[in-house]
Amino acid sequence: MLRRSRNSGQTFSSRLRRIFDLTFLSVTLVVALGLLALLTAFVLVLINAAHLTLARYGISLLGNPRWAPSSNHFGLLPFVDGTLITAAIALLIAVPLSLGIAIFLSELAPRWISEPLGYLVELLAAVPSVIFGLWGIFVLVPFMRTSIDPALASANASVDSTLHVSIPLFTGPIEGSGVFTAGVILAIMIIPTISAISREALRAVPQPQREGALGLGATHWESTRISVLSYARIGIIAAIILGLGRAVGETMAVTMVIGNSDFIPTSLFSQGQTIASLIANEFLSTYASPLAASAFLEAALVLLLITLAINIGARLLVWRLVKSTGGGGIE
Amino acid sequence: MSAPNQPPSETIQSKGSGSRAGWYAAVAVVVIVIIVFAALYAAGYIGQKTTSTKQSTVPACTSFTITAAGSTFVEQLMAEWALKYTVNPVDYDPVGSGAGISSITAKTIAYGASDAPLNTTQAAGAPGLLTMPETAGAVAVIFNLPGVSFHLGDSLNLTGQVLAGIYNGTISWWNNTAITSLNPGVSLPLVQISVWHRSDGSGTSYAYSQFLSDSSSTWKSTIGYGTLPAWPKTPVGGGAKGSSGIAGTVKSTPDSLGYVDLGYAFDNQITYAAIENPSGKNIVPTANNTASALADILATTTLPAGAASWAAVSMINAPGAGDYPIATFSYMLYYQAADSNTVVANAADASALVNFINWTVTTGQSYAGQFLYIPLPPAVVAADQATIASMTFDGKAIAPCS
Numbered sequence: 114m115l116r117r118s119r120n121s122g123q124t125f126s127s128r129l130r131r132i133f134d135l136t137f138l139s140v141t142l143v144v145a146l147g148l149l150a151l152l153t154a155f156v157l158v159l160i161n162a163a164h165l166t167l168a169r170y171g172i173s174l175l176g177n178p179r180w181a182p183s184s185n186h187f188g189l190l191p192f193v194d195g196t197l198i199t200a201a202i203a204l205l206i207a208v209p210l211s212l213g214i215a216i217f218l219s220e221l222a223p224r225w226i227s228e229p230l231g232y233l234v235e236l237l238a239a240v241p242s243v244i245f246g247l248w249g250i251f252v253l254v255p256f257m258r259t260s261i262d263p264a265l266a267s268a269n270a271s272v273d274s275t276l277h278v279s280i281p282l283f284t285g286p287i288e289g290s291g292v293f294t295a296g297v298i299l300a301i302m303i304i305p306t307i308s309a310i311s312r313e314a315l316r317a318v319p320q321p322q323r324e325g326a327l328g329l330g331a332t333h334w335e336s337t338r339i340s341v342l343s344y345a346r347i348g349i350i351a352a353i354i355l356g357l358g359r360a361v362g363e364t365m366a367v368t369m370v371i372g373n374s375d376f377i378p379t380s381l382f383s384q385g386q387t388i389a390s391l392i393a394n395e396f397l398s399t400y401a402s403p404l405a406a407s408a409f410l411e412a413a414l415v416l417l418l419i420t421l422a423i424n425i426g427a428r429l430l431v432w433r434l435v436k437s438t439g440g441g442g443i444e
Numbered sequence: 445m446s447a448p449n450q451p452p453s454e455t456i457q458s459k460g461s462g463s464r465a466g467w468y469a470a471v472a473v474v475v476i477v478i479i480v481f482a483a484l485y486a487a488g489y490i491g492q493k494t495t496s497t498k499q500s501t502v503p504a505c506t507s508f509t510i511t512a513a514g515s516t517f518v519e520q521l522m523a524e525w526a527l528k529y530t531v532n533p534v535d536y537d538p539v540g541s542g543a544g545i546s547s548i549t550a551k552t553i554a555y556g557a558s559d560a561p562l563n564t565t566q567a568a569g570a571p572g573l574l575t576m577p578e579t580a581g582a583v584a585v586i587f588n589l590p591g592v593s594f595h596l597g598d599s600l601n602l603t604g605q606v607l608a609g610i611y612n613g614t615i616s617w618w619n620n621t622a623i624t625s626l627n628p629g630v631s632l633p634l635v636q637i638s639v640w641h642r643s644d645g646s647g648t649s650y651a652y653s654q655f656l657s658d659s660s661s662t663w664k665s666t667i668g669y670g671t672l673p674a675w676p677k678t679p680v681g682g683g684a685k686g687s688s689g690i691a692g693t694v695k696s697t698p699d700s701l702g703y704v705d706l707g708y709a710f711d712n713q714i715t716y717a718a719i720e721n722p723s724g725k726n727i728v729p730t731a732n733n734t735a736s737a738l739a740d741i742l743a744t745t746t747l748p749a750g751a752a753s754w755a756a757v758s759m760i761n762a763p764g765a766g767d768y769p770i771a772t773f774s775y776m777l778y779y780q781a782a783d784s785n786t787v788v789a790n791a792a793d794a795s796a797l798v799n800f801i802n803w804t805v806t807t808g809q810s811y812a813g814q815f816l817y818i819p820l821p822p823a824v825v826a827a828d829q830a831t832i833a834s835m836t837f838d839g840k841a842i843a844p845c846s
Contacts, residue, residue, distance in 0.1 A: 181674030184667075255696065286636050286680040288697065373643040374682030375675070384682030394643040394685055395672065396543075402565070 159414040165407035174411060180375040180391075187408035189415060191377045195292060195385040196361060196419065198378065199371070202296025203360040207303045208353055214304070215311035215349075220323075220337050231312060238305035246369035249298045254370055257297070258289030262382060265293075285380040288372065293381035295371040299363055303356035310355060314348025315341060347431050354427035361420055364389040388416040505531050505845035508793040510800050513537035514544020514557035516687040517648045517705045518774045520815040521579055522557065525808050532796045540686060542645015542671045548573065548777045551785045554797050556777040559647020560671045561754035572780050574750040576831045577773040578804055580759060580818040582734040583651050584709040584716035585770070586694050587701045589618070594630060599728050601626040603720040604659020604761075604769070610637055610701065611656060612663060612676040618699060626720075636680045638700035640693050643683025645671040651772035652703045655760045703770075706734070707815035723765040730768070735818045737762035737771050742821060750831030751780060771818075776801065782837045794837040795845035801832050802844070 160167065166174060166187060177188030214234065218227045262283070269283035283293070318341050326336035342349070372384025373394055386394075392413055510532050512522070519538040526534035539547070541558035548556030549570040561575055585607065587600055594600065606622050609615035615622050618632045642649045653669035667673050675683070684693045687704045691712045694702040706729050709716045718726035727733055740762045748754055759771040778801065779785045782794035805828040809819040820828070835842050 183670050183672060184674045186674070250692065250696070286638075288638055288680055290682070290693070290697070368643075368685060372682030373684060374677070376677045384680075386683075394683065395645065 155417065156414075159410055159417060163407050163411035163414050165404050166411050167407075169404070170408075174408060175415065178377055182402075182405035182408065185402070185404065187405065187411075189388070189408070189412050191375055192386050192388045192391050192412060193415065193419075194377050195295075195371070196387040196389070196416070198292055198381075198385070199296045199299055199367065199387055200357060200360045202293060202381070203299035203303055204353070204357060206297065206300035207307055207356060210300075211304050211307035211311060211352070211356070212349070214308040215315055216337060216342075218308075218312050219315035220333075220341065231309075234305050234312070235309045236305075238309050240305075242302060242363055243365045243369075245298055245302050246366035249294070249366055249370040253298060254289040254294060257294045258287055261297075262287040262289070262293070266382070281380050283381055285382045287382055288384065290370050290372040290384060291382050292371060292378045292385040295367045295385070295387070296381075298366050298370055299360045302363065302366060303359050306359055307352045307356040310352035311345070311349045314345040314352065317348065318344045347434050350427065350430060350434070354423060357423055358420055361387075361423065362389055362416070364393045368393045388412050388419075392416070505796045505799060506792040507532065508789075508796040509533045509535055510555070510797060511535045511537075511553045511787060512544075512555045512557060513539050513547045513553050514777075515541045515559050515647045515774055517541070517559045517581065517583075517646075517772070518557055518579060518817070519687065520707050520711070521812055521817050524811045524815070525804055528811060529800060529803060529808070531803075532800060534800065538686065540642070540644040540671075541647030541650065545570075545645075545671075545777065548779075551779075551787060554778065554785065554787050554793075555801070557774060558671075558777060559772045559774045560650035561757060561775060562777070563670075563755055564753070567753060570777075572751075572784055573777055574780050574831055574834070575748075575752075575754045576750055576776045576778075576801070576805075576828050577747075577820065577824055578776045578828075579809070579812050579820065580734070580738050580771060580773045581816065582706040582729040582737075582768050583648055583655070583703050583770040583772065584706045584729050585701065585703050585719060586691070586709045586714045586716045588694050588696075588698055588714070589633070590698050592630065592632060597728075598718070599715065600630070600717040601720065601726045602717045604655055607719075608656045608660035608663040610639055611641070611678065612667065613639075613678040616679045626726075633699065635699045637678070638697050639678040639681035640690055640697075640700055640702035641675045641681075641683050642685070642687075642690060644685050647671060647772065647774065648687065648703060648705060649673065651760065651770060654758060655770045658760050705816075706731075707817060710816055719769055721765075721767055721769040722761050722763060725765060727766065727768045729770075731813060731816045731818065733766050733768040734771050734816075736764055737767035737769070738818050739821065740764040740767055742823065747824065747827055750827075750834060774817075776804070778835070780835055781839075782835055782842065788837075791837045791842070792845065794835070794842045798832060798835055798842045799844055802829070805829065805832070 170177075170187065174187055174189045175193055176190055177186070178190045179186040179188045180191055218231050218234070222230065265283040266287060269280055273279050322340040322344055323336050326340040327333075331339060367387055368390040371386060371390055373386050373390060374384035375386055375391075376383075378385040392409075395409060512534065513536065516538040519536075522534075522536040522538070526536055536557075537553075541560050544556040544558045545560075545562060545566055547553045549566070557578070562570070562573065567573070585602060589600070592600075602623070603626065606615060606626065609622060616636055617634065618637055619634050624630075624632055650669060650671045653663075653667065653673045657664040657667070657669045667676065681700065684690045684702075687708045690702040690704050691708050691714060694700045695712060695714050704714075706716070716729065718728045721727050737759060741759050744763070745757065747757065754773075754775065757773065759773060761769045762771070778797070779788075782788045782797065788794050788797060805820060805825050809825070812819045833841070
């Protein structure tokens with residue numbers, strides 16, 4: 114009222130503002146909906162491009178072990194296999210290490226260590242993957258070949274001989290490049306991601322949680338385990354899932370160290386191929402038949418679905434946890 | 445904002461509302477302008493080439509960037525050409541021959557480069573595409589055997605038959621009698637051979653697998669040849685991307701074996717094998733014995749026209765006694781009707797492209813030797829120039845620019 118009497122132009126101006134607000138809202142809405150449309154378009158385009166093999170073989174390609182497009186073998190099993198094995202190795206190595214880093218940084222280290230170290234960890238998470246790949250070729254592969262792999266091979270052999278079994282993990286010719294090395298490089302790549310996010314989750318735990326546990330006579334470790342880790346576990350799970358997502362989709366670094374062999378690895382030292390590295394290797398290759406191109410795009414569709422499944426699974430897990438613990442996570 | 449701050453913030457708001465509304469207006473206008481232009485672009489009103497400006501008489505070369513992609517076999521020569529050719533910028537992307545063929549088929553580049561000629565399916569997918577040899581070279585079989593020494597001037601001796609056995613996994617140890625019998629006096633180690641092939645679609649793979657097919661009937665009937673053949677499983681080894689990937693892997697992996705173009709092997713100081721030719725001689729590849737292979741092939745082959753299929757042309761197992769047996773042409777692929785390629789927007793661009801291609805088969809040939817590629821003989825250059833002269837823009841011959 115007061116404003117209007119002071120300046121009659123305001124009415125027009127505020128109406129104009131409302132129109133602009135509305136325009137702004139609709140523009141951002143279109144952009145947001147566009148994202149949804151984009152995801153739908155991804156899936157639809159891939160399904161459409163892969164329809165030849167989808168119609169002919171369906172998902173049976175996932176169980177077929179031979180990929181040789183030039184002779185009409187379109188099995189995707191070696192790549193699904195390689196993807197899952199390398200991601201599993203990466204998680205097995207990265208999760209304990211990352212949690213250790215996160216707990217150290219947020220619970221144990223004095224501030225003058227945890228602050229700069231925390232920045233460094235976050236910095237590592239931003240290193241481009243091709244840098245990891247180059248480092249993998251020039252440093253990690255020779256190191257694995259001369260030091261780590263022989264040690265693992267002899268450990269495997271001694272376990273075999275004492276238990277009278279044959280564990281086909283660290284056996285066969287040692288090459289340096291291969292499935293295990295790819296898993297190791299993925300682990301190194303996802304450690305910064307997992308530890309940086311876990312550290313944030315741990316730091317978000319309210320101080321009274323720790324003080325309460327300590328006040329009840331818990332040791333430092335017990336307080337961390339009971340009151341901090343269980344409180345922050347949703348955030349930690351989210352961190353692990355993000356790391357897993359990066360491991361499954363990683364292309365460049367894996368292509369550079371995995372050996373790119375289109376066969377199911379017979380041991381962890383064998384060369385293999387992930388779906389992502391297959392795509393990196395053959396994405397512009399001309400196939401002899403449209404069926405081959407279709408099978409190739411079905412591989413891309415499978416990768417998209419695997420990552421979607423991981424994310425949906427993580428969502429469901431987090432929801433279930435939030436529901437069962439009432440959000441706080443205190444048991 | 446909490447409650448006590450309300451009155452002051454309101455006064456600020458009323459004071460600044462005029463400028464803020466102006467800000468909103470500016471943002472909205474920018475967004476709307478962008479949307480309108482995007483819509484106009486998508487609808488084809490702006491930004492697209494307009495047919496009315498197409499003219500076939502343009503004397504001055506434009507600043508058209510000649511984009512190209514394909515073979516890593518000719519990567520070094522293409523890079524040198526891009527450096528030495530100053531009239532127009534040349535941007536060559538070494539992505540592999542297979543990718544070169546698909547990019548020129550998709551018309552996303554001005555020309556493609558492939559060491560493999562188009563097969564029937566590929567040719568059907570790219571009507572009007574011309575094939576023109578721009579250089580030739582040897583495929584070297586490279587190996588890394590630390591601690592194994594050879595007599596001066598000698599190298600590891602291998603035959604096509606043995607290489608086929610190594611690549612299909614039947615010969616998997618370095619001291620297999622099939623290999624040791626070819627190399628008397630050389631002590632080969634008791635280790636498995638780490639066998640490497642190209643993981644991407646490759647013209648080098650095409651030439652190499654063609655050599656294996658030519659040498660071994662088993663390989664011919666089970667695997668055959670192509671830019672991405674179905675490489676069999678070997679106990680050790682796998683695939684690597686690009687010539688650089690193979691060279692890097694073999695150089696850093698003990699007991700390994702692979703294949704790249706000769707210049708690459710030479711530059712990276714990787715040892716390469718002597719290969720038995722049809723006359724039974726073990727030949728270490730050089731520029732000279734590859735050039736003589738080319739001459740002997742040309743003596744018995746009539747090269748097809750640019751618009752015809754080159755699938756039957758092969759430099760494998762040349763008949764001369766001193767010829768190196770694994771060699772290949774490398775081809776430039778471009779459209780006869782330059783206007784059918786969306787990358788070539790107008791006649792001036794087409795002139796620039798023609799000028800460059802002409803330069804590569806004339807002046808450009810003098811740069812081939814330093815990378816151990818084979819400069820094209822005059823007869824091939826003449827045939828190439830006939831192919832270039834057949835190019836048109838809007839149905840008219842393309843005038844050279846300067």
